[in-house]
Structures are given as structure tokens and as C-alpha cells.
Amino acid sequence: MLTCPHPPPPMVVFDPSDDAAHTRAALLMHHPTAGRATIHPTPGTHSTLTLAHNLLDALGKTTPVPGYRATDPAPAWTLAAAWILALPVTRLTVLRTHLLSPRALNDLLALRARTGVHLHLVCHQPKLSAALERALARTGYDMADADAVLSQDDHTPPHTPRTRQAAPDSAEWIDLPALTTLTSYETSPTCPCTAPTAAERGFRPPTLPSRIAAQVAHRLDRTAHPHLAAHLAAAVVTAASTSQLNTARVLDLAPDGTTLTLHDRHNIRQGCTTHPVPAWAQPLLRAAAFTHLLATGERSSALFTDPLGAHGLPSLKDFAEHLKLRPPQPPPPRRKPRRGQQPTATIWPLSGAHHALRWTAEENMQGCPQPPRHRP
Structure with a gap:
């Protein structure tokens, strides 16, 4: 089974004042085709399946994913890992990690081990939560201040236009x-x-x-x-x-x-x-x-x-x-279809x-x- 032999250590980004400018900067960094993804976990849930769906949503995929047991998060995490490797995404920023459950944190760290993605865990309080501290004790981690990591003015690649382009029409055959x-x-x-x-x-x-x-x-x-x-x-x-x-x-x-x-x-x-x-x-x-x-x-x-x-x-x-x-x-x-007639x-x-x-x-x-x- 595919794993990364030497994944980079996670980086804990401290944002104790929960500055809206830092959150906005993290969301502006989101650009999967340029190798960066940011997820803002669904508030008020501790479900690891929901977190996997948040990641798939951030990568542009439709969720929930049909075909699997509704209570099994493993397929969704595997699919998320496959898309991260395929794009590839090299940096994953996760906001509000101090609110995540121990299982969700373990699944995030397992994703890092499988893909080698550089994981940035943004903690919006002055110290690690107990669950985050226990999860990181097994891997080690680096620390950074949000002012240094989430304060750049422009995270968009130079060749990418800032104007939002209209999505291609999907209604026509x-x-x-x-x-x-x-x-x-x-x-x-x-x-x-x-x-x-x-x-x-x-x-x-x-x-x-x-x-x-x-x-x-x-x-x-x-x-x-x-x-x-x-x-x-x-x-x-x-x-x-x-x-x-x-x-x-x-x-x-x-x-x-x-x-x-x-x-x-x-x-x-x-x-x-x-x-x-x-x-x-x-x-x-x-x-x-x-x-x-x-x-x-x-x-x-x-x-x-x-x-x-x-x-x-x-x-x-x-x-x-x-x-x-x-x-x-x-x-x-040549003849027109009758009213109510099913399309061919x-x-x-x-x-x-x-x-x-x-x-x-x-x-x-x-x-x-x-x-x-x-x-x-």
C-alpha cells in the first residue's frame, strides 16, 4: 500500500486572537491546481466522515460520495488522498484544528503519511488542545505564528487571473x-x-x-x-x-x-x-x-x-x-414531437x-x- 516514507512534520500555526484577516488569507491561499488547498471544517460536528467530505468539497468533488456505507469514512479518506496525489496538492491548510476530535486528527495525520502533503494545522487559541497535543506527540511538529504564515498579500500564482471565470455550460449535450x-x-x-x-x-x-x-x-x-x-x-x-x-x-x-x-x-x-x-x-x-x-x-x-x-x-x-x-x-x-412525448x-x-x-x-x-x- 502506498505511503510516503518521510512525510514532512506537521506545522501548527497559532492564531490566538482568531483574526479574521488570517482566516481570509488562508482561504485566499486555496488553489488546488497550484498545489494548495484550504479546508474550513463544518462547525459543530466531530464526524471524521464530514471532515473527509469537507476536503473533497475543497478539491471540487461532489459529496456525499455514493456507493459506500454511509457510516464508513475510510473510502472518502482514500479518495481524498488519491485526488491530493493526482493534482498534486503539496500544502494542506486546516482551520480550527483545536476543535477537531481525536479521530479526525488521526485521520488527517494518516492522510499526511499516505500522501506526503505538508500539513498546516491552524490553532485559534494560545496553546494546543489536549486532543491535538496527544495526536502530535507521536509525530513531532513545527510551530509558526499566523502573522508569518498567513499574512501574505497575494497567494495567487502570477499567471492566474484574479477575475472569476464563468463555469462552462453543463446544460447542453x-x-x-x-x-x-x-x-x-x-x-x-x-x-x-x-x-x-x-x-x-x-x-x-x-x-x-x-x-x-x-x-x-x-x-x-x-x-x-x-x-x-x-x-x-x-x-x-x-x-x-x-x-x-x-x-x-x-x-x-x-x-x-x-x-x-x-x-x-x-x-x-x-x-x-x-x-x-x-x-x-x-x-x-x-x-x-x-x-x-x-x-x-x-x-x-x-x-x-x-x-x-x-x-x-x-x-x-x-x-x-x-x-x-x-x-x-x-x-x-422533420415532424415535431407531440406535446408530452418523451425525448428520443x-x-x-x-x-x-x-x-x-x-x-x-x-x-x-x-x-x-x-x-x-x-x-x-
């Missing part, structure tokens, strides 16, 4: 040609090959315009389950079928997330290929790999499965439709050795809504 070949009933067993790159094979998945890539990344970034976000991101990036995606193992992802190898020993569509991974998708795939390494330490396990045992999660197609991502659809019928279900063309998507000229002319024909 995005048609992605790469998802046309997703559904497959073929099998592609994993093989111990050294796969050539996509460029060497002459294979080029459909490219995404930067605006569309930003919208897809925005919708996937909210997902707390790394294996779901990574699975769909890989489908968009590689234009691979589900049978090919299912061959990916943790060891098939480069440590920095820049390449992903998929296997297709029978050469149904692409052959075994090493695909480049764009920057927007790299944290998603790294988080999926880190979840396996944190939970089991296995590098040979299937990358797009959940080692934490979540149940009741959507299939890949259902997840894509939930995010309003789909393959291009046939032309709509998404058509997922079948891919594989004997199937390919074809919209015929006749269907385009007539606006026929029937499923696409397949060429034998």
Missing part, C-alpha cells in the same frame, strides 16, 4: 465522435507486449477543440469517483471500445499520466497502442491509479475498476449520459470487428430516427 465506437461485445485480452505509439500506428483519435475539451474536463472534474472519471476520459481521449478500455491496468498508465497503453491482441480495431493523454485528462487517470495503489498496492489490477468496493454506480454509458456526453446522433425527424433515447452505435457507424445518405435526406445501419 456535447456530441463526441470519439464515443461512436465505445459499445463493444468483443473481447480484447491483455498481453505483455511493448505497444507502439498511436503516431507509429498512424492512428489519430478525433481531436477536441479547446473549448469543448474545457467543458468535458469541467463536467468530469466534479466526479469524486476517480475510476468513473478516468474511464470516460480515456474513452474520449482514445476513441477506444469498452473491450479495449477494460484491458488497461495500473501499470499501463505512465507514472506522470502522459500515456496510456490499451491492448487489442486480435487487432479488432487499433491493435495494442500507447495513446498520448492530454493535460486535462492526466489528473483523472492518475487519481484512478493512485486509488489502487493506496487501497491494495497492486499495479496489475484493472485501472477502471474501484478497489474500494463501491456498488450501485452507473455504467459507463449511463455515466456519460448523466454528464450529457454522447456520440453524434442521427438527424432529428441516446443511440450508442455498436463497434467491433464487424460493425461500424454509417449514416446513409437516404437516412440523412429523410431525417429517419431509426438506429444506424451496420456494415457486415
Whole structure:
């Protein structure tokens, strides 16, 4: 199981006057993509699960996380650790730590041991609480004054604009040609090959315009389950079928997330290929790999499965439709739908050795809504 051999000692930041300027400075430091995160624990609760959800919320993930027992905090802490490693976040500031329960403090220190994150514990009183003193007695700690640590005027990276940008629209469907070949009933067993790159094979998945890539990344970034976000991101990036995606193992992802190898020993569509991974998708795939390494330490396990045992999660197609991502659809019928008529279900063309998507000229002319024909 993944741990950091020499995590930095926690730093206790004393703010005895509970100065609002220090709290504001800590919150302004929050910038996960720049390696800094700040959490303000939910007041009036001692639940360690709530604290884990506070951390996931701070990282931009939707909580509560479905698929696990509602009273079990362990999966949420593992997912938080995976996202911290994947982004990566190197500095985590926690406000009001003198109010945290002993178990919550132990889970924070365990997070530090798993990820190596530099943990700043802000104590808004002149001395350590009894629980905080006992927790830190096992690790040692450094001390700092809030005036020295939380008084900088600007914690925003120089290249980051200060103006708040509008979130991409998530109400509209995005048609992605790469998802046309997703559904497959073929099998592609994993093989111990050294796969050539996509460029060497002459294979080029459909490219995404930067605006569309930003919208897809925005919708996937909210997902707390790394294996779901990574699975769909890989489908968009590689234009691979589900049978090919299912061959990916943790060891098939480069440590920095820049390449992903998929296997297709029978050469149904692409052959075994090493695909480049764009920057927007790299944290998603790294988080999926880190979840396996944190939970089991296995590098040979299937990358797009959940080692934490979540149940009741959507299939890949259902997840894509939930995010309003789909393959291009046939032309709509000319006649207007009747009032109250249900919208047409998404058509997922079948891919594989004997199937390919074809919209015929006749269907385009007539606006026929029937499923696409397949060429034998």
C-alpha cells in the first residue's frame, strides 16, 4: 500500500486572537491546481466522515460520495488522498484544528503519511488542545505564528487571473465522435507486449477543440469517483471500445499520466497502442491509479475498476449520459414531437470487428430516427 516514507512534520500555526484577516488569507491561499488547498471544517460536528467530505468539497468533488456505507469514512479518506496525489496538492491548510476530535486528527495525520502533503494545522487559541497535543506527540511538529504564515498579500500564482471565470455550460449535450465506437461485445485480452505509439500506428483519435475539451474536463472534474472519471476520459481521449478500455491496468498508465497503453491482441480495431493523454485528462487517470495503489498496492489490477468496493454506480454509458456526453446522433425527424412525448433515447452505435457507424445518405435526406445501419 502506498505511503510516503518521510512525510514532512506537521506545522501548527497559532492564531490566538482568531483574526479574521488570517482566516481570509488562508482561504485566499486555496488553489488546488497550484498545489494548495484550504479546508474550513463544518462547525459543530466531530464526524471524521464530514471532515473527509469537507476536503473533497475543497478539491471540487461532489459529496456525499455514493456507493459506500454511509457510516464508513475510510473510502472518502482514500479518495481524498488519491485526488491530493493526482493534482498534486503539496500544502494542506486546516482551520480550527483545536476543535477537531481525536479521530479526525488521526485521520488527517494518516492522510499526511499516505500522501506526503505538508500539513498546516491552524490553532485559534494560545496553546494546543489536549486532543491535538496527544495526536502530535507521536509525530513531532513545527510551530509558526499566523502573522508569518498567513499574512501574505497575494497567494495567487502570477499567471492566474484574479477575475472569476464563468463555469462552462453543463446544460447542453456535447456530441463526441470519439464515443461512436465505445459499445463493444468483443473481447480484447491483455498481453505483455511493448505497444507502439498511436503516431507509429498512424492512428489519430478525433481531436477536441479547446473549448469543448474545457467543458468535458469541467463536467468530469466534479466526479469524486476517480475510476468513473478516468474511464470516460480515456474513452474520449482514445476513441477506444469498452473491450479495449477494460484491458488497461495500473501499470499501463505512465507514472506522470502522459500515456496510456490499451491492448487489442486480435487487432479488432487499433491493435495494442500507447495513446498520448492530454493535460486535462492526466489528473483523472492518475487519481484512478493512485486509488489502487493506496487501497491494495497492486499495479496489475484493472485501472477502471474501484478497489474500494463501491456498488450501485452507473455504467459507463449511463455515466456519460448523466454528464450529457454522447456520440453524434442521427438527424432529428422533420415532424415535431407531440406535446408530452418523451425525448428520443441516446443511440450508442455498436463497434467491433464487424460493425461500424454509417449514416446513409437516404437516412440523412429523410431525417429517419431509426438506429444506424451496420456494415457486415
